[in-house]
Every structure is written in structure tokens, then in C-alpha cells.
């Protein structure tokens with residue numbers, strides 16, 4: 001270990017991170033400013049800008065960078081890093097940092113100091129030789145000592161691999177992932193086929209594999225390289241939301257990715273490798289479209305499930321007159337009169353095995369859902385009250401939504417139980433679900449809200465688990481952003497025209513004087529003008545320059561705060577994380593205002609954030625074992641610092657809607673501050689007050705569906721700030737990046753129109769409906 005750390009004759013800079021200037025996390029490319037501690041390069045300054053394929057650098061650690069200076073036309077002198085590694089210490093200080101790092105659970109700085117005081121600088125080898133040397137170290141319990149020894153032993157193999165991988169510029173985090181997957185075989189694979197990492201290890205980019213392959217003199221036209229490029233380009237397309245890629249386009253993408261000056265790989269070579277992958281079923285090619293297998297099976301499977309459910313019979317169909325009476329009674333009890341399209345929605349939902357209800361905000365989707373539930377209950381003589389059922393599993397109404405907050409809203413608006421789709425399906429946190437075709441859901445009527453957020457994988461999983469005799473209502477707003485995952489299931493179902501659908505267009509809430517809703521509908525109908533941005537009781541657009549926008553946000557938050565607004569009711573939304581007015585910067589500033597540093601408050605620092613008790617935070621990934629999901633917002637209610645001697649590890653405790661979750665330090669990257677969140681993460685949630693900065697710097701993100709989603713998150717008050725022209729330009733910008741999916745064609749090929757749709761079309765032609773008799 002020591003040898004490898006010695007600084008050789010090669011040009012090097014030993015230094016610490018001052019700040020990161022740019023980072024591409026996928027490709028591990030970074031530009032950063034470094035404080036120089038030691039160097040043999042000709043440089044007089046104490047700091048330098050470095051760039052290269054570098055993983056995230058940790059500010060508390062020292063690194064050795066090998067490379068050479070380059071003169072950049074605009075940015076001047078920069079150090080192009082060819083290779084780098086963490087400087088694993090042999091000094092007392094360095095060893096203390098190492099032993100108290102995240103690698104060793106529960107060892108804090110004080111304990112590490114005591115260990116080194118007792119055992120000296122060869123502490124590690126002494127412990128490995130005989131762990132009893134740790135006995136009687138003050139503050140180190142037996143359990144901790146045992147854990148430390150075990151981790152050191154485990155890390156023997158790991159450390160060796162980390163050092164080898166660092167020769168290729170592979171950072172600790174990535175090395176950890178690689179080690180977990182391949183253990184001792186990692187190095188051999190690295191030398192013989194680094195492209196396997198591209199396929200197996202999330203975030204290991206193709207260029208990085210190329211760098212490794214070049215250094216090991218591997219052939220650039222090797223089939224495993226071309227095949228990895230084929231799968232890699234498909235994976236990249238999936239991240240952009242595509243379900244497949246046309247083979248011709250895939251060949252182009254692969255060609256672009258793999259061809260260099262010194263060698264040429266022909267299109268025929270790429271096509272041949274796609275065929276090979278197809279034979280091995282690692283890629284599925286159907287009609288010149290290339291799919292990753294899981295997506296091909298999800299899309300075709302979902303289509304089959306739709307047909308199965310639509311072909312099921314409705315047990316108890318209701319006569320027109322009976323329906324009119326039932327709906328009339330509900331109207332009387334609710335003191336409202338359903339609009340024509342609302343009535344059609346209720347009627348069709350009750351008569352269809354599967355129906356889609358779509359419409360913008362305030363068009364009465366919730367009102368209609370409530371009407372459908374009550375009417376269904378009456379027709380089938382089923383109580384809506386869960387307490388009337390001895391067994392929970394006998395309850396016939398199943399309400400679900402893709403996010404926790406959307407499910408909660410559903411529960412509040414209907415007064416009935418509602419759960420997330422993941423919980424409904426009994427997701428175990430890996431890839432498997434308890435409910436599937438062999439173990440289907442119980443219940444008679446299923447309502448799925450916020451369906452625009454459901455990707456093709458989840459749609460397939462959910463529909464597999466729906467019994468054929470269950471009636472299903474899909475609810476969603478097609479103008480919102482599509483799902484984060486692949487597919488555009490809601491808009492494809494609508495476009496296919498094969499599933500009965502009712503679109504609500506008349507706005508009811510607007511009648512109560514909501515400018516927010518009016519603006520939403522103007523955006524939807526492409527009628528938004530500068531006049532649409534005039535101030536109103538629930539709306540304002542504060543014009544300001546990009547450099548002032550954070551200041552304006554802070555002023556608004558400060559004023560709201562002074563007026564006693566709860567920070568949980570106020571949400572800043574922005575489209576980008578890293579920019580002058582990006583989410584990270586906004587969060588930092590709001591935290592300073594509403595939850596500043598204070599001796600009374602405990603803190604925990606991570607590489608990116610300072611978490612403090614009282615902070616509003618957002619969960620960034622699904623963590624089903626703890627019942628928290630991507631997008632859930634909570635508050636830090638306690639921070640436990642390491643309390644040596646009492647077996648208390650460092651923990652941050654977050655209180656979410658209905659539970660508290662404790663995060664150990666290693667899981668803290670599942671959280672970030674939530675004073676400002678991304679518009680994408682806000683899907684499915686609503687907030688009383690929304691502040692939305694819109695500046696020219698966000699330009700490449702500003703699209704109609706993004707801005708529409710953002711403004712429809714606000715319920716009572718919407719405050720925009722920034723550049724009105726950038727907003728108007730953005731709402732005119734349709735999202736032209738249409739996703740490649742085959743659902744529409746598949747549905748059109750295999751779904752035969754149900755009698756009901758034909759009947760409905762007939763009715764529409766004659767322009768009569770039962771409602772006309774009311």
C-alpha cells in the first residue's frame with residue numbers, strides 16, 4: 001500500500017478539493033479547484049483548476065493527481081488529470097481520518113485517536129494480527145472492536161482492489177460498487193473485458209470502459225465492445241423515456257459512440273452484433289425496433305392485460321332509468337348538478353370494465369370519482385364505509401396512486417383508504433412484487449389516480465395483478481409531464497382510442513375565481529399571453545433579472561414566514577439543480593433564512609449538505625423497507641451524534657407524514673433539502689403556496705408540460721418571479737422529444753372495439769345521451 005502511495009518522478013499534484021466547478025456524474029467527468037499541498041509541477045500559485053474523468057471528490061480527503069498542464073483558450077491554465085488516487089495515509093493524522101471514515105461503522109474521531117495513541121502507526125496490521133490489542137481501549141465497546149476488526153478484514157480484499165482500480169482513475173464509490181458485484185474477480189474482468197462493467201454497474205460509462213481497455217491494449221473492434229455499446233445506447237435511451245429505439249437509429253448512436261480516428265467499425269459490424277445480442281435474447285428486435293428485454297415484455301404484457309381486463313364481463317349492468325335515479329339522488333345529497341361531460345364520465349365508468357377519466361385542474365375529476373364510487377356502491381349494494389367489513393380484505397374499493405402524497409390526497413378527497421401502487425402490490429424493495437398474475441388483488445372497483453406518472457414497467461406489474469372481474473378507472477391529466485421511467489402510458493392509451501375515455505373540459509373551480517386554474521387552462525389550450533400574467537388575488541409574477549431571482553425568492557419566503565406561513569405549506573419549484581438560480585443554491589439560501597446555524601441545533605455535515613434539526617428534506621429514492629418513497633417530504637426532528645460507549649451511532653431522524661425514519665450517515669445521500677425541489681419530483685403533490693422562478697438560464701428545460709405541471713401544483717397561491725418572456729416562450733414550447741413506444745400500434749392491432757364504444761360513438765353521432773332526459 002505504501003509503495004503505491006509514493007510520489008514518483010511523474011508530474012503530480014497532491015491536494016485537497018476547494019470546490020467543484022462542474023461535474024457529470026454519469027461519465028464521472030469533473031472540473032474542480034484544488035488547493036495544492038505538494039507538487040513537482042512548475043506552478044507558483046497555491047491552487048489549480050483540474051479536469052478529467054474523476055469521480056466525485058471528497059473535500060475532507062487528500063488526492064494525488066497525475067497529469068499535465070494545458071492552456072485552455074478561454075479558461076487559461078488547467079491540469080488535465082490522467083490518473084488519480086486517494087492518498088491513503090501512513091501518518092497519525094491520516095490514519096485517524098481513515099479509521100473514522102464512513103468505511104468503519106461507529107468509529108468516531110475520538111475513538112480513532114485513542115486507537116492510534118495505543119497502537120501507533122502500524123495499528124492496522126497489529127489489529128489484523130491479533131484483535132485483542134483493541135481490548136481496554138477507552139470508549140471502544142467489545143461489539144465495536146469486533147466490528148472494526150471484521151471491517152478491516154473485509155477491506156483487505158477491498159482495499160487491494162480499490163488501489164488497483166484507482167490506477168485507472170476509478171474512485172472509491174464506483175470501486176465499492178464494482179467490488180460488491182464481482183468481488184475478487186473484478187481485476188481480471190477489468191483487464192479482459194471492462195465493457196461488462198458498463199452493462200452491470202450503474203454509472204460506469206462507456207468512455208470510461210474505453211479508457212481502461214486502451215490502457216490494457218484491448219482491441220477497439222472487439223465484439224464485446226460493440227455489443228456493450230449496443231446495450232449501453234439502449235440503456236441511455238431508456239433513461240430518456242424511450243421503450244425501444246429503431247435499429248437504424250441505434251446503429252447511428254453506436255457508430256457515434258465507438259468510432260475513433262485510428263480505427264473504423266462499419267455499420268455492418270454493428271448490425272451483426274445487434275443480431276448476436278438478439279440471438280442471445282439480450283436485446284429483442286421486432287420489426288426493426290430494438291428493445292431491452294424487460295421493456296419489450298412490459299409493453300407487450302401490458303397490452304395483453306388491457307385486452308384481458310376489457311374482455312371481462314360486468315356482472316351487474318344498470319338500466320338507464322335506474323342510473324338516472326341514483327345519480328339524481330347523489331346530486332341532491334351533494335347539492336350539485338353534474339355537468340353533461342361529468343354525467344357521461346360517471347355513466348361510462350359504471351358501464352365499462354376499464355375507463356380513462358382525464359381533464360385539467362378544477363374540471364371535477366375528484367367530484368366525479370366520488371360520484372362513481374357512491375353510485376357503484378348503490379348499484380352493487382356495497383357500503384363505502386370500511387368499518388362495515390369484518391375483514392379488511394373484503395373491502396371492495398381499491399384506491400391507489402403512484403406517490404405517497406398523491407395517495408394521501410386521494411384519501412383526503414374521497415374519505416376512503418388509498419395507498420401507493422408499490423404498497424398495493426407488496427413491493428419488496430428489490431425487483432419483485434407480492435401481487436402478480438398468480439396472486440391478484442382483492443376488490444371490485446379499482447381507481448388509479450395520477451396515471452400520467454406511471455411508467456410501462458409499473459403499469460404492466462399493476463395490470464397483471466388486476467383480476468378479470470374487477471372494474472378499473474384510470475385518472476390522469478395527459479398534459480402533465482410523462483413518467484420519469486420509460487413510456488408514456490396514459491397518453492398512448494388515449495391516443496390508441498381503444499380504451500373508453502372521457503375528457504372533462506369545463507372548469508368549475510375557475511368559477512370560484514381562481515387565476516391559477518385559468519392560467520393552467522390557457523397554457524393547455526395554447527392561449528397564454530402577457531395579459532395572462534396580470535396580478536390577481538391568488539397570482540403574481542414579479543419581474544426580475546436572473547441574478548436577482550434568489551433575492552426575490554428569499555424576500556417572498558421571509559414575508560410569508562413573518563406572516564406565520566408554515567414552511568411545509570410553501571414550496572419553491574425549479575427545473576434545474578445546478579445553475580445560478582438552481583435548486584441547490586436556492587435551498588442553501590432558504591436554509592440560511594428559515595433554519596440558520598444555531599448552537600441549540602444539532603447538525604450533520606455530508607459531502608454536499610449540512611443537515612440541521614428542523615430542516616425540510618425530501619427523500620430521493622424509494623426505500624420501501626422504511627415505508628418512504630421518492631418525493632416524500634419530511635422534517636429532521638433529531639440528529640444523534642455518535643455517543644461512544646452507549647452503542648449509539650450517528651443518525652438523522654426524519655418525520656414524514658405518518659412515520660419517522662432514521663438515516664445512518666451512509667444513507668444520507670437518499671435525502672436532500674426540500675425548501676426548493678425539482679418540478680419533476682413535485683409531480684403528484686400539491687402545495688398551498690408555490691413559488692416558481694422562471695429565468696432565461698433555465699431555457700433548455702422550459703417546456704409547456706413542465707411549466708403546466710409546476711403551476712398546477714399550487715392550490716391557493718402562485719408566485720412567479722423572473723423573466724415573463726422566458727415563461728411565455730416556455731409555455732409555447734411543446735415537448736417535441738416524443739418517446740419511442742409501440743403501445744398505440746399494439747393496442748390498435750389487438751383490441752377489438754367493445755360494443756360499448758360502438759354504442760357510444762353511435763350516441764355521439766345522434767347527439768343524444770341519457771343526460772338529455774334529465
Ligand SMILES: Nc1ncnc2c1ncn2[C@@H]1O[C@H](COP(=O)(O)OP(=O)(O)OP(=O)(O)O)[C@@H](O)[C@H]1O
Pocket residue numbers: 336337338339342359360361362363364365366367368508509
Ligand atoms: N358539477 C359541479 N357543480 C358545482 N361545482 C362543481 C362541480 N364539479 C366540480 N365542482 C367544484 O369544482 C371544484 C373542483 O372540482 P374537483 O376538485 O373535483 O376538480 P379536480 O379536477 O379534481 O381538480 P384538481 O385536479 O385541481 O384537484 C370543487 O370545488 C368542486 O366542488
